Each structure stands twice: as C-alpha cells, then as structure tokens.
Amino acid sequence: MATATDVRHLLRRATLGPTAAEVDAAVTAGYDAALAALLTPAGTDPGATATPVPVSGPDPRPAGTPGIDRAAAQAARAAAREQVRTITAWWLERMVAARYGWVEALTFFWHGHFATSVQKVRSAALMLGQQRTFRDLGHGDFGALLGAMLRDPALVLWLDGQRNTRTAPNENLAREVMELFTLGIGHYSEADVRAAARALTGWRLDRGTGGLTLDPARHDSGTKTILGRTGDIDTAGFAAILLAQPAHAEFLAARMWYRFASRDPVPPDTLARLAGAYRPARDVTALARAVFTDPAFPGTARGLVKAPVQWLVGALRQLGVRPSALPVPVARALPAGLTALGQTLFAPPSVGGWPAGTAWLTTSATQQRLRLGTLLAGHADPAVTAALSGTGTAGRVDALARLLVLDGFTDRTRGVLERAGCDPARLLALGLASPEYAVC
Amino acid sequence: MDTVTRRRFLRRAGVAGAAALAAGAGGYALSDILATAGRHDTPAGAGSLVLVTLYGGNDGLNTVIPYADSAYHAARPDLAYRPEEVLRLDDAIGLNPGMKGFAALYAQGRLAIVSGVEYPKPDHSHFRSMDIWQSASPAAPVHTGWLGRWLDGAGADPRLAVSFEPVLPVVLAGERTAGAVVPVGGDVLPRGTATATLSALGAPSAGEPPLQARAARCFADLVSVDAMLDAVPPAAAAGSPPADPTGTGGRSALAAQLDLVARCVEAGVATRAYSVSLGGFDTHADERDAQQRLLTELDTAVSAFVRRMAGSDRGRRVTVLIYSEFGRRVRANASQGTDHGTASDMFLLGAPVHGGRYGQRPSLTDLDDGDLKAGTDFRDVYAAVLAGVLGTDPGRVLSGWRGRLAGVLR
Numbered sequence: 001m002a003t004a005t006d007v008r009h010l011l012r013r014a015t016l017g018p019t020a021a022e023v024d025a026a027v028t029a030g031y032d033a034a035l036a037a038l039l040t041p042a043g044t045d046p047g048a049t050a051t052p053v054p055v056s057g058p059d060p061r062p063a064g065t066p067g068i069d070r071a072a073a074q075a076a077r078a079a080a081r082e083q084v085r086t087i088t089a090w091w092l093e094r095m096v097a098a099r100y101g102w103v104e105a106l107t108f109f110w111h112g113h114f115a116t117s118v119q120k121v122r123s124a125a126l127m128l129g130q131q132r133t134f135r136d137l138g139h140g141d142f143g144a145l146l147g148a149m150l151r152d153p154a155l156v157l158w159l160d161g162q163r164n165t166r167t168a169p170n171e172n173l174a175r176e177v178m179e180l181f182t183l184g185i186g187h188y189s190e191a192d193v194r195a196a197a198r199a200l201t202g203w204r205l206d207r208g209t210g211g212l213t214l215d216p217a218r219h220d221s222g223t224k225t226i227l228g229r230t231g232d233i234d235t236a237g238f239a240a241i242l243l244a245q246p247a248h249a250e251f252l253a254a255r256m257w258y259r260f261a262s263r264d265p266v267p268p269d270t271l272a273r274l275a276g277a278y279r280p281a282r283d284v285t286a287l288a289r290a291v292f293t294d295p296a297f298p299g300t301a302r303g304l305v306k307a308p309v310q311w312l313v314g315a316l317r318q319l320g321v322r323p324s325a326l327p328v329p330v331a332r333a334l335p336a337g338l339t340a341l342g343q344t345l346f347a348p349p350s351v352g353g354w355p356a357g358t359a360w361l362t363t364s365a366t367q368q369r370l371r372l373g374t375l376l377a378g379h380a381d382p383a384v385t386a387a388l389s390g391t392g393t394a395g396r397v398d399a400l401a402r403l404l405v406l407d408g409f410t411d412r413t414r415g416v417l418e419r420a421g422c423d424p425a426r427l428l429a430l431g432l433a434s435p436e437y438a439v440c
Numbered sequence: 441m442d443t444v445t446r447r448r449f450l451r452r453a454g455v456a457g458a459a460a461l462a463a464g465a466g467g468y469a470l471s472d473i474l475a476t477a478g479r480h481d482t483p484a485g486a487g488s489l490v491l492v493t494l495y496g497g498n499d500g501l502n503t504v505i506p507y508a509d510s511a512y513h514a515a516r517p518d519l520a521y522r523p524e525e526v527l528r529l530d531d532a533i534g535l536n537p538g539m540k541g542f543a544a545l546y547a548q549g550r551l552a553i554v555s556g557v558e559y560p561k562p563d564h565s566h567f568r569s570m571d572i573w574q575s576a577s578p579a580a581p582v583h584t585g586w587l588g589r590w591l592d593g594a595g596a597d598p599r600l601a602v603s604f605e606p607v608l609p610v611v612l613a614g615e616r617t618a619g620a621v622v623p624v625g626g627d628v629l630p631r632g633t634a635t636a637t638l639s640a641l642g643a644p645s646a647g648e649p650p651l652q653a654r655a656a657r658c659f660a661d662l663v664s665v666d667a668m669l670d671a672v673p674p675a676a677a678a679g680s681p682p683a684d685p686t687g688t689g690g691r692s693a694l695a696a697q698l699d700l701v702a703r704c705v706e707a708g709v710a711t712r713a714y715s716v717s718l719g720g721f722d723t724h725a726d727e728r729d730a731q732q733r734l735l736t737e738l739d740t741a742v743s744a745f746v747r748r749m750a751g752s753d754r755g756r757r758v759t760v761l762i763y764s765e766f767g768r769r770v771r772a773n774a775s776q777g778t779d780h781g782t783a784s785d786m787f788l789l790g791a792p793v794h795g796g797r798y799g800q801r802p803s804l805t806d807l808d809d810g811d812l813k814a815g816t817d818f819r820d821v822y823a824a825v826l827a828g829v830l831g832t833d834p835g836r837v838l839s840g841w842r843g844r845l846a847g848v849l850r
Contacts, residue, residue: 070518070728302649358654366658410645412656416637434641435648435655 002031002298005407009301010292012405012440013260014038015101016108017314020402022101035292038102039139039285047097053132054090056083056125059207083124088335088345091131093323095309096316103135106288108309109259110134114149114181115348116158126154126210127346142252142282143243146182150235153205153212159351162205162212164197166220171197176351178242184254187247188227195224199238243282249275253287260291262300263357270296301407302439305360308341310440311369315432318404320381330375337372341365361438373432377425388424396422400431409436473620474703476599476710487757487792487829488712490701491587492694492742493609494764495570495719499731504553504785504801507534511805519728529553533801538736541743542787549795550746552788552848556799557763558815569765574611576822576838586822587713588614589837590830594712602704603715604697612715619715638663694718695741702748705755712830738762746789756791759829759849761821763787786821792829792849799845820845 004027011018011026015038018026026034060079095104111134118127130152137145149155150173156162159173174196178188202219205212214235224233229241242248253274257266266274277283277290291297306314312334316323323331338344342365348354387399397417401408409417413434420426431437506512507523508531526534527543533553535543545551559578572578576586584592591601592614601612601619612619642660644653697716704711718738742760749755763786799816820843823834828849835841 302652305651305655357651361651361654361658366655410648410652412643412645413641416640419640420637430637430641435652435659438655439649439651 006298016104016310017317019317041100045100047099051094051097056128059123087124095313107134110138112353115351115353116154118346121154121157130154139285147239153210161203164201165218166201169197182242183247184251192226195226198224199233249279262303270294305357306440308338308343320384321379340368370433374429377428385424393418404431406436477708489829490714490760492762493717498764500784503536505534536735538732539739541739551795552793554786554798555801556815557784557786557818559818584615585611585613588612592616601713602711604700605717698741698745758790759792760789824848
C-alpha cells in the first residue's frame with residue numbers, strides 16, 4: 001500500500017519540483033490516481049496558456065552569409081543572442097508556471113536525451129522548433145518522435161547531417177542516433193554506422209527559412225546493409241530498422257530509469273518489466289508508468305541529485321516566485337545562476353547530455369546554491385514567509401520541511417535551522433541550500 | 441572511431457570521473473593541497489606541468505599568423521590581420537596583436553611554438569575534438585584522460601594532479617582515481633552566513649543517504665576554502681543579485697587560477713600537474729575582436745605567471761603547455777570547404793623550455809583530401825612533457841606511443 005512518503009517521492013521525481021499543495025492533493029487522491037493525473041492530465045494547462053511560446057523571428061544573420069560588414073554582423077549577432085535570452089527566460093517561466101509537472105519533466109528529459117546545443121545550432125527558432133516536437137510527440141509513440149528528430153533541423157545541424165552527402169558521407173548523425181538515442185554501444189558495428197550514414201545523406205538545410213529538404217542529387221540511393229537488413233534504405237527506413245532492434249526497448253527503458261529512478265544498474269527483472277511495457281506500442285507514457293509503478297521504484301528515494309534546473313524550478317515554485325515578476329536584474333540572475341551551477345538551458349555540454357550525480361555536488365555549486373537561495377528567499381511570496389513565522393522554533397522547521405516537500409531534516413540540519421533565528425528569509429535560504437534539498 | 445566505450449566516456453566525461461568522484465577523490469580544499477608541502481616522496485628537481493586548456497575552439501590561424509603567406513590573406517579577407525598589425529616573430533609568422541607578453545618571451549627564448557600539431561582522422565565533430573585532445577586516444581575512445589592515467593601510475597594521490605576549474609576536466613580522470621578539484625574562491629558568501637553555520641551543515645549525520653552526505657561534505661570543504669583564500673568583499677545584501685558568477689572581482693578567471701598555481705608551486709607542494717583553463721573562444725571565425733580579447737587575457741595571465749615563476753627555484757622547474765581544440769575552418773570563398781581545424785599550434789613556456797619554432801605549419805593551398813601533411817602528432821608533444829617534465833615513460837600513458845618531440849625541453 002503506497003504511503004504519503006511514496007506519493008511525495010513520486011511527485012519529486014515525476015515533476016521538476018512539486019509544491020506542498022500539489023503534494024497534499026496527490027496524497028488525498030492516492031498514488032494510482034495521482035500518477036494517472038500526472039501522466040495523462042485532462043484539459044489544457046492554465047499555466048502553459050499563461051506562458052505562450054514566444055515567436056522567435058528568423059535568424060538575424062544566418063551563418064555563412066557573405067558580404068556583410070563587420071558592424072552589421074556584430075549587430076546581427078547581438079540580436080541573435082537576445083533571441084536566445086528570450087527563449088531561455090520563457091522556458092524557465094513555463095517550467096515554473098506549468099501545472100502539468102510531468103509534461104515539463106518529460107520535455108526536459110528529451111532535451112537531455114536528444115541533447116542539442118544552441119551554441120552550435122545558433123538559432124533560437126530552430127531550438128524552439130525542436131522543443132515543440134518534444135512536447136507534441138514526446139509522450140506517445142517513440143517511433144514518431146525518432147522520425148521527427150531525424151528530420152529536425154536543429155538536431156541535423158548539430159550533428160552535421162546537412163554535410164552528409166553521397167560523395168562525402170559524414171557519420172556523426174548516424175553514429176549518435178544509434179549509440180546515444182536508440183541502441184547503445186555494442187549493438188551495432190562500424191559497418192552499420194557507415195551504411196547508416198549513407199542512408200541519411202542528402203538533407204539540406206535552408207538557414208534562412210529553417211527548412212530541411214532532401215536533395216536527390218546528394219542522396220545515396222544505393223543498396224545498403226544496416227543491422228542485417230539490405231536494400232535502398234533511406235532515413236525513414238533507417239528509423240524503422242532501429243526501432244525493430246531487440247536492444248532498443250531495453251536501451252530506452254534503461255535511459256528512463258537512469259534519469260527518473262536510479263543511476264545504479266537496472267535490476268534485470270525491472271528492466272524486463274519496463275521493456276515489456278514499452279514494446280507493444282513503443283509508448284513512452286506506458287514506459288513512464290512502468291517506471292513509476294515498478295516495485296523497485298519506492299526504494300530509490302533520495303538516490304538522485306537534483307539537476308540545477310530541477311533545484312531552481314522547484315525552489316521558485318515552492319517559494320511562489322515567478323521570474324517574470326522579479327526585478328529585471330534579479331530575473332537575469334536566474335539563468336546566469338543556472339550556468340554557474342553547470343547547466344545552461346538549450347546548451348548541454350555535448351550530445352551525451354547532462355552530467356549527473358556527484359558532478360553537481362561541488363564546493364562552487366554549494367556556494368552558488370547558497371547565493372541563489374538567499375536571493376530567492378528575499379523575494380518569496382508573502383504567504384510563504386507567513387507560513388514560516390510565529391509558530392515556535394520547532395514548528396517553523398517543520399513548516400519549512402513541508403514547504404520544501406522534504407520528508408524531514410536530519411538532526412544536524414534541524415539544529416542549524418533552529419539556531420538560525422526567526423527570520424523566514426534566513427530559514428528559507430538555509431533550507432534551499434541544505435543537503436536534504438540537494439537530493440531527491 | 442570505435443564505439444566500444446563512447447557512451448561510457450561521454451557519461452563519465454560529463455560526470456568527470458564519476459566513480460573516482462564518488463569515492464571522494466574530487467572535493468579538495470586548498471588547505472589539503474598546501475598540506476603536502478615538504479613531503480619527501482617527490483624526486484629532487486622534479487618538474488611540474490601547468491596544462492592550459494582553451495575551450496571553444498581557438499582560431500589558430502589568427503593566433504600564430506602566417507602574415508607573409510598570400511594564401512592567408514586571400515583565404516579570409518574579412519578576418520586576416522595585416523602584416524603591420526601582427527607581432528612579428530620571424531619572416532614567416534607573427535603573433536596576434538594581443539599577445540605582447542608571449543612575443544617578449546619568444547624573444548627571450550622562453551616560448552616554444554609547435555606548429556601543425558594534429559591528430560589522425562580529422563573529420564570528427566568539433567565537440568568531440570576536445571575529448572580526443574584530453575584522452576589522447578584518437579582511435580579508440582577511452583574514459584580517462586592522459587594526465588589521469590599518469591596519476592594512476594604515479595601513486596594515485598589526487599593531490600598530485602590538481603584542477604582549479606569549476607568542474608574536474610576529463611584530462612584528469614584516471615582509471616583508479618581522479619585529480620583533485622579545488623575551486624577558485626573570491627565568490628561572495630551571502631550576508632549572515634556565518635562560518636559556524638556552514639561548518640554545522642558540513643557535519644556528517646549518521647545514516648543519511650550517501651548523496652546527501654556528499655552534499656553535506658561540500659559545506660565542510662567550503663569552510664576550508666573560504667578560510668584559506670583572501671578576504672571576501674562585503675557580502676551583497678539579501679535580495680540583490682549576486683555578482684557575475686563568471687567573474688572574480690575584476691581579475692580574469694585564468695589569472696585567478698594561475699595565481700593559485702603559483703602559490704602552490706612556491707609553497708613546495710607535492711602536486712606535479714595543474715590544470716587550468718580559459719573558455720569562451722567563439723565558435724565562429726569572424727569574431728576577430730572577441731578572439732583578440734581572449735588571447736590578450738591569455739597572454740596577460742600566462743606571461744605574468746611565467747615571469748613570477750622565473751623568480752624562484754621551484755618556479756623555474758615549471759613548464760606551461762597550452763592547447764586548444766582548434767576547430768575553426770579557414771573561411772574561404774567557394775573553396776572546397778576544407779577542414780583545417782585539426783592542425784593547431786601548441787605553446788610551451790617556462791625556464792625549462794627551449795624556445796623557438798617546432799613542427800611545420802601545414803600549407804594553406806594544399807587542399808588535397810583534407811589530410812594535412814607533415815604534421816606533428818599531438819601525442820609527440822604529450823610524450824615530451826611526460827618524459828621531460830613528469831619523468832615518466834610516455835608509452836605507459838599513451839598506449840605504447842613511441843613518438844616524441846625532441847629538443848623542446850632542456
């Protein structure tokens with residue numbers, strides 16, 4: 001029988017940071033109903049409606065345009081950077097405002113899975129387009145998502161797909177699709193990579209429109225053999241071959257377990273259950289349900305370190321802070337703070353995705369969490385600070401744990417908090433920086 | 441490129457030697473490093489290496505400039521420096537105008553420029569190029585860095601190889617251990633965060649989950665670092681934004697890292713290899729001014745460090761090695777789009793360095809199949825420092841590599 005602790009654990013993992021009120025509602029509803037509400041929410045999300053996707057105009061200066069003088073180029077570059085700032089600020093606002101927490105968590109998961117960085121793509125519009133695909137196709141048939149990703153301008157650009165031609169094949173996209181997105185190391189050969197590269201040849205990107213088209217003159221339509229299948233395989237054919245591989249289901253299942261459950265090797269029976277739930281329809285939601293209902297899941301509590309985005313978004317939600325309502329210098333400190341913590345939205349360090357675990361637990365990150373936490377605490381919603389006032393020392397610490405959706409504090413941290421005085425902002429800052437709040 | 445450990449390499453690269461970190465190898469305070477001073481297990485007269493990584497893909501052609509080569513000017517009319525702008529080193533090459541310190545060191549014979557350094561199979565994507573430079577394994581991806589592998593064989597004490605960057609770089613990740621990460625301080629602690637509070641948060645709590653315990657330990661480390669470094673400026677008031685997290689109060693991040701290296705060297709610590717870095721080298725070749733600013737920052741910080749090191753016995757045994765993932769292309773109009781990104785220049789500086797030019801700059805007009813000829817394999821340079829600075833057999837660290845750049849170290 002699932003307990004309130006199990007429900008808290010579920011919400012901490014399946015969202016980017018639940019509020020106490022959301023936890024209360026979930027506990028009342030019970031684990032199964034809460035999970036269903038998370039995975040398949042009904043209706044439109046008012047938080048999403050209130051944070052419409054910005055319209056990112058065309059690239060101010062598509063790369064490689066000849067004949068622009070330096071001043072104009074620099075101006076265009078500055079405009080492009082401003083576009084990236086805009087979409088970054090929007091995404092942070094959306095993650096905080098959204099009520100459908102799993103939608104945001106899953107979108108962020110795909111961002112790390114098909115890890116693509118704006119630093120090479122250099123187009124806010126293309127990054128937004130990629131994220132739109134994550135939101136539209138990320139919860140259903142993975143085959144549809146994969147097919148869309150192989151034709152996603154941002155991903156293709158990121159992995160040099162537009163330079164992959166019949167006469168000069170580039171293996172980058174082919175390799176990473178197999179190694180990192182669908183199969184994993186050891187389930188394909190170098191010959192498969194070379195043949196797959198040929199299958200993916202011919203796509204051209206129009207930087208001006210952001211459109212991807214297939215140029216038959218550049219496409220290698222010859223016979224190829226990929227993973228044992230022979231024929232005139234093109235992009236769609238390649239995707240179908242990947243999805244049919246026995247290794248694929250287990251690979252994707254393990255990726256999802258790794259990010260939402262535990263970084264320890266997946267127990268074999270768990271892996272079998274997860275892959276079995278995924279295989280029939282390649283349904284991502286069914287896979288997620290299997291993760292969150294697996295018997296091994298409750299035991300994974302407090303076994304993950306929060307990624308910086310998770311830490312910040314949870315803090316903002318729990319303190320009732322909307323970035324857009326902050327003074328501009330404070331609002332700008334948030335993305336800067338994420339970067340200082342080692343995680344820049346839209347810019348994962350490589351196609352391998354984000355770091356995890358102890359990589360986030362450095363001295364400098366601890367300093368940064370203290371600073372950011374203090375900053376946020378100074379702007380907390382008055383209702384939040386009111387909840388932390390005047391209830392006596394022990395009561396205040398309990399209220400803090402409830403607010404931050406923690407199961408409790410160790411005696412060590414409790415002692416620090418109890419000695420911290422009665423300033424709610426002080427209490428909040430220490431709570432946000434605490435070791436208990438760093439893990440989930 | 442082989443596939444066997446690519447994923448593991450990326451994961452561990454991102455986590456910076458996860459197993460070693462989880463074992464506690466990563467989080468060190470400056471006091472831990474300084475405490476090694478006076479140990480007697482360091483061979484007398486042993487040298488130490490300062491590895492400077494330039495992240496982002498520096499444009500080599502605008503760093504060591506073939507000002508006399510008409511192909512240089514023809515290939516990049518927007519970006520080329522005019523011959524009178526460069527700091528001439530000889531009849532063929534000059535340095536970027538921002539590098540006055542390096543030009544002076546070259547004249548004194550303290551700067552070696554190794555041109556045409558490359559690795560085989562140049563058609564890797566840019567972001568992977570740095571992986572190759574740091575792992576020194578172009579053919580088969582591994583999850584360790586060359587200095588990390590050196591560390592494994594040199595006694596596996598993390599304090600022998602220290603990074604002052606925010607995150608442990610792959611180059612220091614070994615099989616058994618990883619180098620120590622000591623964060624550069626100077627950040628402002630919020631007002632009212634008393635040391636006692638931090639120390640209290642840093643105390644272990646029986647039975648708490650391992651990751652939570654690790655998070656707690658960071659507070660203890662924070663106290664040590666804070667105590668060791670110079671006075672912290674007045675704390676920002678609660679509610680106002682923190683100072684720019686990438687800056688350290690007006691001094692460059694690289695200068696701050698090198699300052700810590702200098703303090704360690706002068707204190708006679710046991711550390712043999714230091715890793716520092718400078719990021720932000722733009723991904724596009726047309727940001728000439730931005731690159732010059734970065735090169736000026738590099739020049740200022742490293743020249744000052746080299747001059748400081750020249751003033752002590754211990755300092756005169758320090759060698760600086762600078763490299764980047766030179767991923768930039770020659771911006772040629774309507775040419776073959778040839779990727780010159782793999783050939784780059786490496787710099788060595790310091791009293792042990794025999795200054796001058798080494799290697800050979802690849803031709804800008806010989807565009808045949810993109811395979812640059814007459815290049816120096818980057819492992820030859822690593823082998824020279826492994827043998828000449830760290831006193832180790834390069835083959836053991838570089839998978840049996842036999843090449844070595846001769847003559848660059850005294």
